[in-house]
Amino acid sequence: MSGSALLRARGVTRWYGRGSALVRAVDEVDLDVPAGQTLAIMGPSGCGKSTLLHLLGGLQRPTDGEIWLADHRIDVMSERALARLRRDHVGFVFQSFHLMDELTAVENVELAALLAGQPPRRARRRALDLLDRVELADRATHLPSAMSGGQRQRVAIARALSNEPRVVLADEPTGNLDSAATLEVLRLFEELRLAGQTLVVVTHDARIAAVADRVISMRDGSFADDSRFAGIADGAGTVYGGWR
Amino acid sequence: MQDVVLAMLAKEPAYGYELRSRMRGALGPLGEAMNAGQIYVTLTRLAKAGLVTSERAEGLPDRPDRRVYALTSAGQQRVAAWLAEVSWPKPDLSEFHLKLVAAAAARLADPVALVDAQRREVLRRLRDAQRAALERSTDPVVGLLLEGVVLRLRADLEWLEACERMWTDRDPTGRMAKA
Numbered sequence: 094m095s096g097s098a099l100l101r102a103r104g105v106t107r108w109y110g111r112g113s114a115l116v117r118a119v120d121e122v123d124l125d126v127p128a129g130q131t132l133a134i135m136g137p138s139g140c141g142k143s144t145l146l147h148l149l150g151g152l153q154r155p156t157d158g159e160i161w162l163a164d165h166r167i168d169v170m171s172e173r174a175l176a177r178l179r180r181d182h183v184g185f186v187f188q189s190f191h192l193m194d195e196l197t198a199v200e201n202v203e204l205a206a207l208l209a210g211q212p213p214r215r216a217r218r219r220a221l222d223l224l225d226r227v228e229l230a231d232r233a234t235h236l237p238s239a240m241s242g243g244q245r246q247r248v249a250i251a252r253a254l255s256n257e258p259r260v261v262l263a264d265e266p267t268g269n270l271d272s273a274a275t276l277e278v279l280r281l282f283e284e285l286r287l288a289g290q291t292l293v294v295v296t297h298d299a300r301i302a303a304v305a306d307r308v309i310s311m312r313d314g315s316f317a318d319d320s321r322f323a324g325i326a327d328g329a330g331t332v333y334g335g336w337r
Numbered sequence: 338m339q340d341v342v343l344a345m346l347a348k349e350p351a352y353g354y355e356l357r358s359r360m361r362g363a364l365g366p367l368g369e370a371m372n373a374g375q376i377y378v379t380l381t382r383l384a385k386a387g388l389v390t391s392e393r394a395e396g397l398p399d400r401p402d403r404r405v406y407a408l409t410s411a412g413q414q415r416v417a418a419w420l421a422e423v424s425w426p427k428p429d430l431s432e433f434h435l436k437l438v439a440a441a442a443a444r445l446a447d448p449v450a451l452v453d454a455q456r457r458e459v460l461r462r463l464r465d466a467q468r469a470a471l472e473r474s475t476d477p478v479v480g481l482l483l484e485g486v487v488l489r490l491r492a493d494l495e496w497l498e499a500c501e502r503m504w505t506d507r508d509p510t511g512r513m514a515k516a
Binding site: 137272276279280283299300302303304305308310312317318320322 | 464487
């Protein structure tokens with residue numbers, strides 16, 4: 094019943110705490126993300142954007158409201174069904190990478206496919222393809238500790254793509270990266286956007302806007318602004334008032 | 338503008354069109370908005386001020402883009418002075434600040450709505466600049482300029498966030514709203 098939207102939220106609310114310490118982290122949010130859209134949700138820390146992302150990905154449950162992901166209503170789903178849905182349809186990317194330190198890059202990437210029951214040989218082949226796609230084929234056997242922050246995040250993105258998810262959800266993916274590594278991650282997101290991958294990124298880093306079709310500003314748990322960008326290549330010459 | 342044109346001539350004399358393409362090259366995508374006429378007007382002014390000389394090239398039509406321009410010694414001195422200068426151009430925020438104050442005082446518009454509209458515009462520019470920086474074909478030196486543009490626009494966005502917080506907590510006349 095989700096219509097054309099891949100992700101759909103209606104009246105989604107999430108409270109933390111109780112009594113006088115009650116905090117409304119997400120406050121009656123409505124959202125439709127069509128397949129293929131690259132959406133950035135921006136806002137200061139504490140505005141509720143990470144909580145919203147966790148709700149959309151089924152990592153947390155809303156206090157109130159309804160959430161559909163790929164035609165499944167996930168807010169009322171059993172824990173077990175939800176885990177399967179996440180594994181099959183959602184790729185997560187986190188600020189602190191969340192890689193397994195004792196596994197090599199290729200082992201980190203293939204793990205999700207192995208857990209999904211894929212034959213080891215196929216999982217390995219797919220993992221190597223993905224590492225190639227993020228330009229880390231030559232680092233396949235390196236441990237995360239031997240890689241830079243930008244490389245680790247690219248491994249994490251390859252891992253997120255491992256099960257060909259319907260949607261990739263990224264939480265501050267450039268938060269721990271320097272300028273050059275941020276550029277690498279943005280280029281990768283741009284490739285995903287061009288490939289039609291649905292992508293939702295929550296961030297306070299406005300540079301993400303460079304690869305977004307749509308930017309939502311969030312404040313105090315709800316949406317303050319929703320900008321859509323029509324043309325992606327609108328005159329770079331107009332930046333910063335052109336030249337002077 | 339005058340100083341920039343002079344400095345671009347410091348290496349060697351150049352045809353008008355060469356000067357223009359040098360500047361365009363150095364600015365990358367930012368140079369696309371550059372108006373050729375501006376350069377020739379500037380060159381004419383610099384010639385009148387005795388800072389450049391120009392010669393008509395033999396066998397070519399006498400047009401500003403076909404003349405060869407060179408620095409005079411006064412022009413060279415001016416370039417040296419410009420290089421030593423530490424002025425730092427900055428976007429003027431006071432005009433936008435006064436717009437918010439005036440709009441609120443006269444109840445002409447909601448300051449928060451003005452901030453939202455401005456933020457969309459700054460975000461669009463930031464997006465354009467960052468997209469240009471993402472192009473693998475972008476020259477690294479031009480990329481450095483784009484990085485500077487992006488950093489400034491990010492600072493502008495942060496300031497607009499602060500404006501938004503301030504004006505959200507106030508009644509339209511600028512006083513603190515009662516809790």
